[in-house]
Amino acid sequence: MASRREFLTNLTKPINKEKAPQKVRPPYGLDESIFQNECIKCEDKACVASCDEQIISIDTDGTPFIKFNKNGCTFCDECAIACDMGVLDLANTHTSENLNVQFIISLESCVAHHGVICFSCKEPCIDNAILFNGMFNPVIDSDKCTGCGFCISRCPTRAIEYIIKPLPQKEEIS
Numbered sequence: 230m231a232s233r234r235e236f237l238t239n240l241t242k243p244i245n246k247e248k249a250p251q252k253v254r255p256p257y258g259l260d261e262s263i264f265q266n267e268c269i270k271c272e273d274k275a276c277v278a279s280c281d282e283q284i285i286s287i288d289t290d291g292t293p294f295i296k297f298n299k300n301g302c303t304f305c306d307e308c309a310i311a312c313d314m315g316v317l318d319l320a321n322t323h324t325s326e327n328l329n330v331q332f333i334i335s336l337e338s339c340v341a342h343h344g345v346i347c348f349s350c351k352e353p354c355i356d357n358a359i360l361f362n363g364m365f366n367p368v369i370d371s372d373k374c375t376g377c378g379f380c381i382s383r384c385p386t387r388a389i390e391y392i393i394k395p396l397p398q399k400e401e402i403s
Contacts, residue, residue, distance in 0.1 A: 252294035253330045253376075253393060255285055256302060257309035257317040261396050267314040268292040275311035284378070295328065297391075301353070301379030302328060328376035330391045332369050334359075338388035341365050350389060353379035 254264060255276060269291035276293050277285045282300040285293050285308060295302065304326050309317040334342075334350070341347045342365065350367060351359045358373035359380060369380075369389075381389045 251393065252288060252292065253297075253328055253378075253391070254396060255280075255293050255295060255308045255317055256304055256326065256328055257306075257312075257319060257321045259318075259321050259396060263316050264292045264396075265290070267316045271312075271314045271316075273313075275313065276308040276317060279307040279311035281305065281307065295378065297378035297381040299382055301377040301381070302375075304375070304377070326375050328378070329394045329396050330376040330378070331371060331394055332374055332376065332378075332380065332389055332391050334367055334369060335388045335390055338386050339367065339384075340386055340388075341367050347385070349383045349385055350380040353383050355379075 254261075258264060271291075274287050274293070277287060282303060284295050284297065284300050284302060286296050288294050293308075306319060309319045309321075312318070336342045339347075341361070344365060346364050348361075351361065356373050356375055356377070358370045358375070359367050360370055361367050376391075378391075381387075381391070
């Protein structure tokens, strides 16, 4: 018979679930395992140098990820054109204009949700994915949002957060 302490300790242990990627990946890529297996072999990391927005970085594991701290993705195709490993490929139209991320506006941090007129996130959104109820209460329309990330660096209170979504698996695309 297990003790109460063992029972409570087991409740706090993480459940073994399939791991979702912990990084926002550049567009035109499929399947996290391809990033893990092929990008580590790439010596020139051409995707980083090809990005005019300077948002692609290489993580300690040798794989590319996107940082939204200064800019967002324009989906210019240059990273896919530069990728010699075939990880980023223009033929991957399923991920060509969406990143593996979903943005959310924090109601607590957003000044517009507290009666201050602020359109800092809406102005850079070329997809009109940020909707306002009058002049306040912005929300992100996930059907319109491509995950470009331009809104993040423009928010004066850093009220825009994101959730990383798993990349589609190669066999899911048909």
